[in-house]
Amino acid sequence: MATNSNTTTNLESAISTGLLITDNDLNDLIKIQGGFVRRLKAEKAASEQITEAINKLTSLKKELCNRQAVDSEEQTAGGVNLLKTPKGTRDYHPDQMKIREQVFQIITDCFKQHGAETIDTPVIELTSLLTEKYGEDSKLIYELKDQGGAKQLALRYDLTVPFARYIAENRIATMKRYHIGKVYRRDNPKMTRGRYREFYQCDFDIAGDFDLMVPDAECIKIVVEILDKLDLGQYKIYVNHRKLLDAIFAVCGVPDSHFRPISSSVDKLDKTPWHVVRNEMINGKGLSPEVADKIWNYVQMHGNADLIDKLRTDVQLMTQKSAREALDGLEVLFRYLTLYGVMDKIIFDLKLARGLDYYTGVIFEAVLTKYQYDSQLGDDQVAVGSVAGGGRYDELVCKIDPRKRSVPCIGASIGVERIFAIKEHQMIESQIQTKTIETEVYVASAQKNLIEERMKLCSYLWANDFKAEMALKRNPRLLDQLQYCEKNQIELCVIIGSAELEAGIVKIRDVETREEFEIPRAQLVEQLRVHLTRVRQRIQES
Amino acid sequence: MATNSNTTTNLESAISTGLLITDNDLNDLIKIQGGFVRRLKAEKAASEQITEAINKLTSLKKELCNRQAVDSEEQTAGGVNLLKTPKGTRDYHPDQMKIREQVFQIITDCFKQHGAETIDTPVIELTSLLTEKYGEDSKLIYELKDQGGAKQLALRYDLTVPFARYIAENRIATMKRYHIGKVYRRDNPKMTRGRYREFYQCDFDIAGDFDLMVPDAECIKIVVEILDKLDLGQYKIYVNHRKLLDAIFAVCGVPDSHFRPISSSVDKLDKTPWHVVRNEMINGKGLSPEVADKIWNYVQMHGNADLIDKLRTDVQLMTQKSAREALDGLEVLFRYLTLYGVMDKIIFDLKLARGLDYYTGVIFEAVLTKYQYDSQLGDDQVAVGSVAGGGRYDELVCKIDPRKRSVPCIGASIGVERIFAIKEHQMIESQIQTKTIETEVYVASAQKNLIEERMKLCSYLWANDFKAEMALKRNPRLLDQLQYCEKNQIELCVIIGSAELEAGIVKIRDVETREEFEIPRAQLVEQLRVHLTRVRQRIQES
Numbered sequence A, B: 001m002a003t004n005s006n007t008t009t010n011l012e013s014a015i016s017t018g019l020l021i022t023d024n025d026l027n028d029l030i031k032i033q034g035g036f037v038r039r040l041k042a043e044k045a046a047s048e049q050i051t052e053a054i055n056k057l058t059s060l061k062k063e064l065c066n067r068q069a070v071d072s073e074e075q076t077a078g079g080v081n082l083l084k085t086p087k088g089t090r091d092y093h094p095d096q097m098k099i100r101e102q103v104f105q106i107i108t109d110c111f112k113q114h115g116a117e118t119i120d121t122p123v124i125e126l127t128s129l130l131t132e133k134y135g136e137d138s139k140l141i142y143e144l145k146d147q148g149g150a151k152q153l154a155l156r157y158d159l160t161v162p163f164a165r166y167i168a169e170n171r172i173a174t175m176k177r178y179h180i181g182k183v184y185r186r187d188n189p190k191m192t193r194g195r196y197r198e199f200y201q202c203d204f205d206i207a208g209d210f211d212l213m214v215p216d217a218e219c220i221k222i223v224v225e226i227l228d229k230l231d232l233g234q235y236k237i238y239v240n241h242r243k244l245l246d247a248i249f250a251v252c253g254v255p256d257s258h259f260r261p262i263s264s265s266v267d268k269l270d271k272t273p274w275h276v277v278r279n280e281m282i283n284g285k286g287l288s289p290e291v292a293d294k295i296w297n298y299v300q301m302h303g304n305a306d307l308i309d310k311l312r313t314d315v316q317l318m319t320q321k322s323a324r325e326a327l328d329g330l331e332v333l334f335r336y337l338t339l340y341g342v343m344d345k346i347i348f349d350l351k352l353a354r355g356l357d358y359y360t361g362v363i364f365e366a367v368l369t370k371y372q373y374d375s376q377l378g379d380d381q382v383a384v385g386s387v388a389g390g391g392r393y394d395e396l397v398c399k400i401d402p403r404k405r406s407v408p409c410i411g412a413s414i415g416v417e418r419i420f421a422i423k424e425h426q427m428i429e430s431q432i433q434t435k436t437i438e439t440e441v442y443v444a445s446a447q448k449n450l451i452e453e454r455m456k457l458c459s460y461l462w463a464n465d466f467k468a469e470m471a472l473k474r475n476p477r478l479l480d481q482l483q484y485c486e487k488n489q490i491e492l493c494v495i496i497g498s499a500e501l502e503a504g505i506v507k508i509r510d511v512e513t514r515e516e517f518e519i520p521r522a523q524l525v526e527q528l529r530v531h532l533t534r535v536r537q538r539i540q541e542s
Helices: A002-016 A023-042 A047-077 A094-113 A135-140 A160-169 A214-230 A242-252 A256-270 A274-284 A289-299 A306-312 A321-339 A396-400 A416-430 A451-463 A478-487 A498-503 A521-541 B002-016 B023-042 B047-077 B094-113 B135-140 B160-169 B214-230 B242-252 B256-270 B274-284 B289-299 B306-312 B321-339 B396-400 B416-430 B451-463 B478-487 B498-503 B521-541
Strands: A124-126 A153-155 A175-184 A198-207 A235-241 A346-349 A362-368 A386-392 A409-414 A441-445 A468-470 A492-496 A505-510 A516-520 B124-126 B153-155 B175-184 B198-207 B235-241 B346-349 B362-368 B386-392 B409-414 B441-445 B468-470 B492-496 B505-510 B516-520
Touching: A023 A047, A023 A416, A094 A175, A094 A198, A094 A214, A094 A416, A124 A160, A135 A256, A160 A175, A160 A198, A160 A396, A160 A409, A198 A214, A198 A416, A214 A235, A214 A321, A214 A362, A214 A386, A214 A409, A214 B451, A235 A242, A235 A321, A242 A256, A242 A289, A242 A321, A256 A274, A256 A289, A274 A289, A306 A321, A321 A346, A321 A362, A321 B451, A386 A416, A441 A451, A441 A478, A451 A468, A451 A492, A451 A521, A451 B214, A451 B321, A478 A492, A492 A498, A492 A521, A498 A505, A505 A521, A516 A521, B023 B047, B023 B416, B094 B175, B094 B198, B094 B214, B094 B416, B124 B160, B135 B256, B160 B175, B160 B198, B160 B396, B160 B409, B198 B214, B198 B416, B214 B235, B214 B321, B214 B362, B214 B386, B214 B409, B235 B242, B235 B321, B242 B256, B242 B289, B242 B321, B256 B274, B256 B289, B274 B289, B306 B321, B321 B346, B321 B362, B386 B416, B441 B451, B441 B478, B451 B468, B451 B492, B451 B521, B478 B492, B492 B498, B492 B521, B498 B505, B505 B521, B516 B521
Parallel strands: A235 A346, A441 A468, A441 A492, B235 B346, B441 B468, B441 B492
Antiparallel strands: A124 A153, A175 A198, A198 A409, A235 A362, A362 A386, A386 A409, A492 A505, A505 A516, B124 B153, B175 B198, B198 B409, B235 B362, B362 B386, B386 B409, B492 B505, B505 B516
């Protein structure tokens, strides 16, 4: 806690002294301070302390606001300001790329561990493929301008519909595949919470006509393994079944044609209070207040596998075949999840609905409990929430395939942008500087006019598989060269001078300890390997 | 040569017997057969042999043509056919992804070896950033439909302009960065030659005010290292200097305002005969025939570093300051490239112009000599050609930056799609089946009703870091399970039955040799590790 507060103070004073703090840093600060306020409240800290923390948060927000105002002035003054990425998109800086690579590595290792192969599909698809697949969200699809091509094109909205197209097009019967790629949604971005218009999805899907709940259990198992390995703190996986929801809607008196729109309304209950959703159901979607309230009685229910038995005593619900099927399915699923050792993470939650239209069976969503929605704190204070989700979509391939071949599918999608946001916080809080370049040997010279010697030496080191670099100036100062090494945590520096060259020796410098050793040039490769191993062992032990 | 011909025959007979050969395979066959024809011609083979090979090529092309006709009929008959990626885009299948991953790995390893860090930028940028950066090619930019956003958006055309924006936006003074990402061009795709509308670029750039030709030499050195490691066969790197070209245009009598358009015409000389380019210069761009012919006298010149001395004797050219500067620069560059041991790959070629407008200094392009343009064979027969290119762009950052801060840059871009195409040929020719999944242990059962035991065992193996899989059916046939292992080259299979379960033992099967060993269940992890090591050694040795 103390660290947190200090970090913020340090960076705040950095702002006030005019040091370069990017808007990104500022956003991060706001997030950290927001978290700090939440925790103070949760721990019921002294009210002065809370007030102080809130004031600090407010001043940070004002600073960001001011900057944005200045930016927009600059824009008006100097014509078009080209120095912006489009709304809802972002650049990844080298230290953020390091995090991204680590997160992707953990996720793909896990997918591969389960025998998945990978594919890639284009970012652009025919618009006609994407329409009528996403229900109310279809309005969020980015379309390309008609520039004289034969077909209307759009940016993909997810990786699931392209996967279904791939399965249909290649007449595939079974496939376990993963796909990591960017998707696009003209949504209202909340970038502080890791929500963007361009963002990565990491999807794992199993296509094929297998036995009841076997692939479904594996998808949920994989989500658990990934979240555990990513070490994001406590989480829960909410599970429900679309057929059960449909049965509930039916017994509550919702007309068939309204199942999907009402499902979309129920989906909002994780972020929106009931009275707002109720209002939408009644005034926006034409339900009677009685029907809405009946739905509310059902969707408040949540629990573990025992809830299945409770629902089975609901005579009216049990008249619905789809309810009986869903509960039988969930019973099998929960048994498999127990065998997989993950049932302690599962909450069977009747208000989980998932936004997309194409789900037909089990649906699930993983939520970090530390960052969960809290109506007391309001929407602004919620950092991330859902980090993974998925479900069964048995009819999508058939809908796309002109031959109407049916291939049942289930998939899980990891919301990596939110995970990046958390990992970035963790990085800022830890105050450990990320190493963004991998150079292990730097070739420096102590005197002028040795650039050609440095080049020859670098070339020799590259040929011997070292990661090597040198200054790109003809006559760099030794101090600058050594500072570059220290700043970038380069392990070793080889220093040459004319005396050393004549004597056939080189100097190896251990950048961290600043020790120097003279060795015969002929032993360079061998000695560098010895010293590198030594330095790395020291770093690992510290 | 014999292998080639046989491969084609095998696959051709596969087509005739109705086996599933995808359009992609067919395209590959056409490419292979085309290469075969070229080589027969080059080796001046017997004319009957050439005729036979050409006939085979023609029949393959007809087959593809027929299929496309059928496809378009299907489309008309059944309404909209959704089963297509947009023109000029493609899916990557698992075996192609394997190749892609290997190629990316080699390239990024090399970039990292030179101390580069990586960034990512959005696929969409403000249209205003991209306009007026690409000269004649600006018409190829994909724009997004105006769906009510404040700013016009477009898909990025390359990674260079976004990099310049990044440098300007973040007020960076020096940076060595690489970036791998998809870019978009509304070009006329020639997919058989690895040319697409959506394609990957792998860029390495050095931004910063360093000393003459030091970063330039490193960029070319990197291209050599990468092409050598990718093992694509013989290649040459053509080098020229924009300032030298401009001086040539000046002394030939081209007006200043026409330098870039005439440069674009010269750029076409690698694929277009002189008389066509001459016609464009005269009738399309208003040069007099005399001026065009003077240009032709210059741009035919090519050679090694000696050409610098020859050009220095050209009194008229030497009146141009930019010519003197360019030649002095190239002299330094060639000395550095000699120190880097790559000068034997370099051709100083005055007709190299590069398409993009933003280059200001050294420009270069790497061409695989095996796949080079041959006017005798015509455009259709040319497989790939250029696989890397780049150059210096000293004014781009300044042009974008509203503060007009200048950051000189140079970069190299690897044309990976063409490299993928070559690697795919090599894969098809080698007839080695690619392993697209990494599963090392498969959990099978010999009897019915053991799914829960298989699940427990899989879960145990995953927890012990094995890459493990099982059939997703309740009661799969043992034969199907074993066939899956063999087809996917899975190393080991663990087989359980009720007798084994009772006795506390499991059977390990070596999938390739079909040997089986019974071991106590308690030793499973340890024994699997021993057997895996043994199997891998055997595979490596074979």
